[in-house]
Amino acid sequence: xxxxxxxxxxxxxxxxxxxxxxxxxxxxxxxxxxxxxxxxxxxxxxxxxxxxxxxxxxxxxxxxxxxxxxxxxxxxxxxxxxxxxxxxxxxxxxxxxxxxxxxxxxxxxxxxxxxxxxxxxxxxxxxxxxxxxxxxxxxxxxxxxxxxxxxxxxxxxxxxxx
Amino acid sequence: xxxxxxxxxxxxxxxxxxxxxxxxxxxxxxxxxxxxxxxxxxxxxxxxxxxxxxxxxxxxxxxxxxxxxxxxxxxxxxxxxxxxxxxxxxxxxxxxxxxxxxxxxxxxxxxxxxxxxx
Numbered sequence: 510x511x512x513x514x515x516x517x518x519x520x521x522x523x524x525x526x527x528x529x530x531x532x533x534x535x536x537x538x539x540x541x542x543x544x545x546x547x548x549x550x551x552x553x554x555x556x557x558x559x560x561x562x563x564x565x566x567x568x569x570x571x572x573x574x575x576x577x578x579x580x581x582x583x584x585x586x587x588x589x590x591x592x593x594x595x596x597x598x599x600x601x602x603x604x605x606x607x608x609x610x611x612x613x614x615x616x617x618x619x620x621x622x623x624x625x626x627x628x629x630x631x632x633x634x635x636x637x638x639x640x641x642x643x644x645x646x647x648x649x650x651x652x653x654x655x656x657x658x659x660x661x662x663x664x665x666x667x668x669x670x671x
Numbered sequence: 672x673x674x675x676x677x678x679x680x681x682x683x684x685x686x687x688x689x690x691x692x693x694x695x696x697x698x699x700x701x702x703x704x705x706x707x708x709x710x711x712x713x714x715x716x717x718x719x720x721x722x723x724x725x726x727x728x729x730x731x732x733x734x735x736x737x738x739x740x741x742x743x744x745x746x747x748x749x750x751x752x753x754x755x756x757x758x759x760x761x762x763x764x765x766x767x768x769x770x771x772x773x774x775x776x777x778x779x780x781x782x783x784x785x786x787x788x789x
Binding site for chain 1: 682685688689692695696697699700703704709712713716719720723724749750751766767768769770
């Protein structure tokens with residue numbers, strides 16, 4: 510005689526087993542996909558290269574000679590450093606330990622290929638954290654024109670939705 | 672009461688199903704990693720990184736028969752690099768930044784693409 514309770518219990522167990530199996534398979538697939546994506550992501554490296562390039566541009570051989578020119582420059586990357594292209598960026602450049610802390614530059618900049626890398630300074634940086642993961646902060650000890658010392662901090666976040 | 676043969680039959684079916692589903696996902700991952708789109712992305716990103724970190728007057732050589740497949744064409748347009756791999760045309764490209772101008776040419780004799788950063 511067939512035990513109906515046992516039969517229904519068994520089919521329930523089978524459903525649970527299959528659900529578990531499908532869950533594990535999806536987990537394997539997603540882990541694989543994340544691993545692949547991680548290895549394909551170069552935003553951090555790009556942010557590092559750009560940070561170093563900006564530092565080298567502002568303080569060649571760790572020496573800042575023309576801070577006023579840098580400060581007055583509307584577009585440090587395009588006009589002063591002559592860097593063009595790239596993705597959307599969020600850049601901040603701080604100079605500490607020299608007189609008062611100076612914030613040289615801070616902006617979110619969308620790409621505009623017609624005009625250059627940065628065309629519009631936006632002050633709204635509230636939503637910056639939603640972007641990632643390309644970010645890098647570069648610290649450098651620099652000498653000012655009057656031979657005082659300061660610390661330069663260049664931070665780059667590359668905003669990408671890829 | 673269950674017969675021994677019945678239990679064995681069910682277990683075999685379970686194992687086959689598990690193997691089938693797992694292999695399906697495994698092949699999906701392998702397919703993704705070996706796809707031309709992934710190869711294109713890899714090549715574009717690697718080349719973009721090289722251009723970004725290159726100083727002026729650098730010459731980069733890329734073999735047509737690459738580890739990631741056969742490179743059909745390389746284009747640089749508006750600070751974007753497009754690499755066609757294994758007949759797969761790159762439409763998206765990858766943006767790069769540079770202080771210098773990058774130009775690309777094909778060296779048929781040496782089976783290479785040459786990227787000059789001036």
